[in-house]
Amino acid sequence: MxxxxxxxxxxGIGQEVMAEGIKVLKAVGQRFGHSFQFYFGVVGGAAIDQYxxxxxxxxxxxxxxxxxxxxxAVGGPKWDDPKAxxxxxxxxxxxxxxxxxxxxxxxxxxxxxxxxxxxLKREIVEGVDILFVRELTGGIYFGRPQKRWSTTRGxxxxxxxxxxxxxxxxxxxxxxxxxxxxxxxxxVVDKANILESSRLWREVTEEVARENPDVEQDYFLVxxxxxxxxxxxxxxxxxxxxxxxxxxLTDEASMLSGSMGMLPSASLGQGKxxxxxxxxxxxxxxxxxxxxxxxxxxxxxxxxxxxxILSVALLLRFSCGLDEAATAVEEAVNQVLEEDYRTGDIMSxxxxxxxxxxxxxxxxxxxQR
Ligand code: NAD
Numbered sequence: 542m543x544x545x546x547x548x549x550x551x552x553g554i555g556q557e558v559m560a561e562g563i564k565v566l567k568a569v570g571q572r573f574g575h576s577f578q579f580y581f582g583v584v585g586g587a588a589i590d591q592y593x594x595x596x597x598x599x600x601x602x603x604x605x606x607x608x609x610x611x612x613x614a615v616g617g618p619k620w621d622d623p624k625a626x627x628x629x630x631x632x633x634x635x636x637x638x639x640x641x642x643x644x645x646x647x648x649x650x651x652x653x654x655x656x657x658x659x660x661l662k663r664e665i666v667e668g669v670d671i672l673f674v675r676e677l678t679g680g681i682y683f684g685r686p687q688k689r690w691s692t693t694r695g696x697x698x699x700x701x702x703x704x705x706x707x708x709x710x711x712x713x714x715x716x717x718x719x720x721x722x723x724x725x726x727x728x729v730v731d732k733a734n735i736l737e738s739s740r741l742w743r744e745v746t747e748e749v750a751r752e753n754p755d756v757e758q759d760y761f762l763v764x765x766x767x768x769x770x771x772x773x774x775x776x777x778x779x780x781x782x783x784x785x786x787x788x789x790l791t792d793e794a795s796m797l798s799g800s801m802g803m804l805p806s807a808s809l810g811q812g813k814x815x816x817x818x819x820x821x822x823x824x825x826x827x828x829x830x831x832x833x834x835x836x837x838x839x840x841x842x843x844x845x846x847x848x849x850i851l852s853v854a855l856l857l858r859f860s861c862g863l864d865e866a867a868t869a870v871e872e873a874v875n876q877v878l879e880e881d882y883r884t885g886d887i888m889s890x891x892x893x894x895x896x897x898x899x900x901x902x903x904x905x906x907x908x909q910r
Contacts, residue, residue, distance in 0.1 A: 555613025
């Protein structure tokens with residue numbers, strides 16, 4: 542099969558890790574007999590320097606016409622002025638909005654070989670395998686009114702947390718579908734003891750849960766969930782939540798694995814509807830490592846490329862429907878780690894330290910086998 546992939550490396554180590562992601566995709570193509578056509582675009586700080594904006598309309602159009610988007614990272618000290626009207630992260634926001642990407646998936650999996658990289662105890666993190674599903678286009682980051690004004694008693698500001706039934710239903714359907722493909726347990730995280738929008742989430746959950754009786758489902762208040770994530774993270778399978786709670790909880794959970802350089806993410810748009818109103822994959826998605834541009838190590842062949850390589854595995858699974866190829870990439874990463882190869886960020890005594898390019902080559906050699 543042939544797939545069109547939009548490639549947006551961005552800035553800093555985004556450029557370096559992207560080269561390794563592409564190498565792995567090419568190796569997958571060779572081994573499984575698929576062809577990947579790459580369409581490159583400039584985004585973030587690089588685009589600001591070249592075109593004066595973080596994302597060109599033509600780049601967005603190109604992404605729309607592709608099967609998937611592979612994204613590196615954007616930003617850096619050069620473009621860090623918070624008052625600037627043009628900022629690198631506008632590229633990500635523009636892509637999310639322009640491609641209608643409403644479901645952010647963040648798997649947090651602790652590789653057996655890396656349990657010691659976590660700041661938490663081995664017996665807590667061993668075997669952790671959680672899939673977070675964060676709603677990405679609604680909630681308090683986008684609700685109106687959002688403003689600030691002056692009164693006789695000082696300044697005031699307001700943000701609005703709003704959700705519609707439709708927005709809640711579509712993200713829940715994705716979450717139930719994903720739970721069905723895993724351990725069939727879905728946790729809905731909210732603040733239903735305080736927030737009206739959370740009570741609507743619960744009501745809609747009950748309705749969607751009736752369509753999915755084969756998936757066990759429970760609720761957690763966000764404060765309790767943040768505690769349990771550190772106390773007994775192994776008990777979670779799929780966790781679905783609204784935009785801001787998801788933003789915070791996924792960062793907390795990323796620390797279970799110990800390194801930013803290991804965590805992939807996917808942002809998915811509306812899939813084609815299958816029978817019974819269920820979402821079906823493949824669907825258009827944007828895939829990126831969760832880390833940033835790491836200015837402190839950029840250009841030194843030190844960046845860990847495994848997060849983008851694991852993002853490639855998600856791309857194969859969710860946008861190309863190539864499950865076997867996706868698993869092959871994940872197994873290749875696991876094998877390289879089992880053979881004790883490490884980049885600096887996950888290095889420990891007795892291990893063999895390698896750079897970005899060497900790590901990419903090692904994964905490619907395992908995929909080719
Ligand atoms: P960062 O993720 O870039 O770096 C945090 C720390 O983790 C640094 O010490 C870095 O060296 C290390 N690190 C990150 N990725 C690594 C990798 N693959 N291998 C080894 N070490 C790695 O976060 P930051 O320093 O807060 O931000 C730097 C820039 O990146 C900022 O301009 C920020 O806005 C941007 N950023 C972009 C994205 C994105 O594009 N999605 C996400 C986060 C931050």
